[in-house]
Amino acid sequence: MKSLVCKVKKFIKLNPSQLLVLVFVVSITVGTCVLKLPFSTHEGIKWVDALFISTSAMTVTGLATVDPATTFTTFGQFIIAVLIQVGGLGIMSFAVLIYMMVGKKIGLKERLLMQHALNQTSVGGIIKLVKYLFVFSITIELIAMIFLSIRWVPQFGWTKGLFFSFFHSISAFNNAGFALWSDNLMQYVGDPLVNIVISILFIIGGIGFTVLVDVWKKRKFKKLSLHTKLMIIGTLIINIVAMLFIFCMEYSNPETLGHFTLKDKLWASYFQAVSPRTAGFNTIDIGSMDETTLFFIIILMFIGAGSGSTGGGIKLTTALIIALATISFLRGKNDIVVLKRTINTSFLLKALAISMISIVFVILGILLLNLTERNASFIDIMFEVVSAFGTVGLSAGLTVTLSSVGKQLIIFIMILGKLGPLTLMFSLATPSKEKIRYPEEDILTG
Amino acid sequence: MKSLVCKVKKFIKLNPSQLLVLVFVVSITVGTCVLKLPFSTHEGIKWVDALFISTSAMTVTGLATVDPATTFTTFGQFIIAVLIQVGGLGIMSFAVLIYMMVGKKIGLKERLLMQHALNQTSVGGIIKLVKYLFVFSITIELIAMIFLSIRWVPQFGWTKGLFFSFFHSISAFNNAGFALWSDNLMQYVGDPLVNIVISILFIIGGIGFTVLVDVWKKRKFKKLSLHTKLMIIGTLIINIVAMLFIFCMEYSNPETLGHFTLKDKLWASYFQAVSPRTAGFNTIDIGSMDETTLFFIIILMFIGAGSGSTGGGIKLTTALIIALATISFLRGKNDIVVLKRTINTSFLLKALAISMISIVFVILGILLLNLTERNASFIDIMFEVVSAFGTVGLSAGLTVTLSSVGKQLIIFIMILGKLGPLTLMFSLATPSKEKIRYPEEDILTG
Ligand SMILES: [K+]
Ligand SMILES: [K+]
Structure with missing residues (x-):
């Protein structure tokens, strides 16, 4: 009994980063064991594959x-959905929720954990945010489930139809990208209902909860925080550019958009433009895309979603800050000014650090995977590593052919990509303030 | 007569960037026309190829x-050497030299041009530097020519042997990478004399003249400027890492190092490790290298040589500053401190801007070349674009198969890479000073 108390004390002494890593490792391990159970799969599964799927679900990659569609029983698929919800909606919000449910006060340690996970700069707003977050997320998932069942109950009957709606609603909102068809969502390429519901789910889940709360509270664009404004404008621009790019590049590719009607071409371009940051669903075959398109999608995957969201990548604001800093420098200005606000240099440093560490990890991943997968083409390897690091889940076809060592490497990269390069390396760096010219405002990065 | 005076006045009114671009365009055009002359080639040459070779020589790519070895007559090859010397030792130093020779005083405009080209922050030291630079360069080239003729006069006789020594001395010192054998320097893979002389030439030419002047004046390591120290330490580390990497990766590759003796393996690894930043010579077949090695070399090519050198790339110090900033941030420090010196944030901003613009240009280049070269593999395209942008000149074999549009694209990228992304976009950005904690010192980037 005494030793148990000691252990609990030791556990509580862990800093937020260590706690986060620990919770992740435990969840993935439990998930692996459950997926390995006889009734989780139809014909059994290797340990490395169970570990891979568990990690992929928990990191919402x-x-x-x-093939999740044919390998797992409904029970196994349900477990995957649970792992996705746990990993996506957030271990952290779950932890806080459990504290709330058992009536305990939330201590500073837990709030710091949340702060770290959600990348919130004010500690006070965390608890309120988590409540918002949780109620809002479940509501959205339920509404989406109802919409999806309009399509799938008539097609598959009540049991399967509802389960499919449940599974894909969770998978989409948490930006997991798992689907229960062997070709992902390719059969719904021109289906407006599936396209709209799924994409709205992952866009909402990927834009970051702070953005949602901000929009919910303030309603008017002018009153929004700089972070929210940048996220909205940035998301719009990047999605429109991506849609145009994919539409033009794949227009006459017979293996992707070539044989589609104009309507389906547009739906597919839209969906494949918004999905790489970092939903990971696909309605056309990624492996058949032009290498130019693949390279473009690699860049989208690397940028990723919003801070404090279910998605991954270096985050859109990180990329935006670096772009804005470059533009400021070219104009000969020393301050990074956008929308009449100055961005503190400390945020640029953070953005730079996140990008550099990410680039280094991605490069190392590519070099290593190149060694384990001798027969794979370079662009496929690059695609796979960035997809895992950004917890995107798109693949040009390499995943199913991975060697055992290759699988372990991708597992490691997914965990690295989800926990964030920074979380693994240091705890909280509090930036010191500098002289203010324009009023300053905080920006979330990473 | 009056209109001519007007034109001259207009010419002088150009800012340094515009003047630099103009001189480049004129030189490349003249070079193209001369290479197109009947007695420059054995069997004629297309305009686009003449333009390509002229640009490649002038940008020292x-x-x-x-094939320069079989296409051009000795006259044509001599013209290439002249273009290399003009483009490498520097249009700028040439311009100043011409002013000096005709006895004119050097005006502020010309000094600014030099300052811009050599990336020197003090205007006063420029003229002195150019004198140093010019005498030193010619001396080094002559000494190297004597050493090389020890190998090549016995092999090819006096005329050809001396010409070969002259050509390769110029090509190496200016980091041009042109060789007069169809397989570049592959036949000298294990030849210590050629390996040492050629590599010393391009390392000296690529480390930056300010470093050379600094070492020449101060002799002792402790007294050297921060820039010089960083360049020396950085060059050593990156070369050793690169040599180990190539040695290990290619050790048993039958098409590169596999069949060599250990001695030749080491020489080849050494040479291929130091050459990508940005000499561009090769003693083993680049196209036969492992894709992992190719990717590694792409990174080396992107980093490039030293500021104010004959080489290209984003420059070693640019990469170092970004790496140092990342490390500082991870340690929770707001200042970039190295070797007991603080680096001003304005240099980080410059380094960041250079890197970002370079990445954007390289990505655009890759996307475009992917469109013009439909049958080329992705890594070869990536390699080609980075090689052109870093004015390196290594190729995985794509250059000779380029389409006409692809050739024009690479020509454009070479010019872009040589003139520097910044030179094309803005003139001189003078950073303002901030609070000093540790004593500050200037770092050259770009
Ligand atoms: K995903
Ligand atoms: K070169």
Whole structure:
């Protein structure tokens, strides 16, 4: 009994980063064991594949070495959905929720954990945010489930139809990208209902909860925080550019958009433009895309979603800050000014650090995977590594052919990409303030 | 007569960037026309190839759509050497030299041009530097020529042997990478004399003249400027890492190092490790290298040589500053401190801007070349674009198969890479000073 108390004390002494890593490792391990159970799969599964799927679900990546549609029983698929919800809606919000449910006060340690996970700069707003977050997320998922069942109950009957709606609603909102068809969502390429519901789910889940709360509270664009404004404008611009790019590049590719009607071409371009940051669903075959398009999608995957969201990548604001700093410098200005606000240099430093560490990890991943997968083409390897690091889950086809060592490497990269390069390396760096010219405002990065 | 005076006045009114671009365009055009002359080639040459070779020589890149060894007469090859010397030792130093020779005083405009080209922050030291630079360069080239003729006069006789020594001395010192054998320097893979002389030439030419002047004046390591120290330490580390990497990766590759003796393996690894930043010579077949090695070399090519050198790339100090900033941030420090010196944030901003613009240009280049070269593999395209942008001149074999549009694209990228992304976009950005904690010192970037 005494030793248990000691252990609990030791556990509580862990700093937020260590706690986060620990919770992740435990969840993935439990997930692996459950997926390995006889009634989780139809014909059994290797340990490495169970570990891969568990990690992929828990990190909401969506890469799969075995076909989730045909390998797993409904029970197994349900477990995957649970892992996705746990990993996506957030271990952290779950932890806080459990504290709330058992009536305990939330201590500073837990709030710091949340702060760290959600990348919130004010400690006070965390608890309120988590309540918002949780109620809002479940509501959205339920509404989406109802909409999806309009399509899938008539097609598959009540049991399967509802389960499919449940699964894909969770998978989409949490930006997991898992689907229960072997070709992902390719059969719904021109289906407006599936396209709209799924994409709205992952866009909402990927824009970051602070943005949602901000929009919910303030309603008017002018009153929004700089972070929210940048996220909205940035998301719009990047999605429109991506849609145009994919539409033009794949227009006459017979293996992707070539044989589609104009309507389906537009739906597919839209969906494949918004999905890489970092939903990971696909309605056309990624592996058949032009290498130019693949390279473009790699860049989108690297940028990723919003801070404090279910998505991954270096985050859109990180990329925006670096772009804005470059533009400021070219104009000969020393301050990074956008929308009449100055961005503190400390945020640029953070953005730079996140990008550099990410680039280094991605490069190392590519070099290593190149060594384990001798027969794979370079662009496929690059695609796979960035997809895992950005917890995107798109694949040009390499995942199912991975060697055992390759699988382990991708597992490691997914965890690295989800926990964030920074979380693994240091705890909280509090930036010191500098002289203010324009009024300053905080920006979330990473 | 009056209109001519007007034109001259207009010419002088150009800012340094515009003047630099103008001189480049004129030189490349003249070079193209001369290479197109009947007695420059054995069997004629297309305009686009003449333009390509002229640009490649003038930008000291070394990529070639036709084989310089068999296509050009000795006259043609001599013209290439002249273009290399003009483009490498520097249009700018040439311009100043011409002013000096005709006895004119050097005006502020010309000094600014030099300052811009050599990336020197003090205007006063420029003229002195150019004198140093010019005498030193010619001396080094002559000494190297004597050493090389020890190998090549016995092999090819006096005329050809001396010409070869002259050509390769110029090509190496200016980091041009042109060689007069169809397989570049592959036949000298294990030859200590050629390996040492050529590599010393391009390392000296690529480390930056300010470093050379600094070492020449101060002799002792402790007294050297921060820039010089960083360049020396950085060059050593990156070369050793690169040599180990290539040695290990290619050790048993039958098409590169596999069949060599250990001695030749080491020489080849050394040479291929130091050459990508940005000499561009090769003693083993680049196209036969492992994709992992190619990717590694792409990174080396992107980083490039030293500021104010004959080489290209984003420059070693630019990469170092970004790495140092990342490390500082991870340690929770707001200042970039190295070797007991603080680096001003304005240099980080400059380094960041240079890197970002370079990345954007390289990505655009890759996307475009992917469109023009439909049958080329992705890594070869990536390699080609980075090689052109970093004015390196190594190729995985794509250059000779380029389409006409692809050739024009690479020509454009070479010019862009040589003139520097910044030179094309803005003139001189003078950073304002901030609070000093540790004593500050200037770092050259770009
Ligand atoms: K995903
Ligand atoms: K070169």
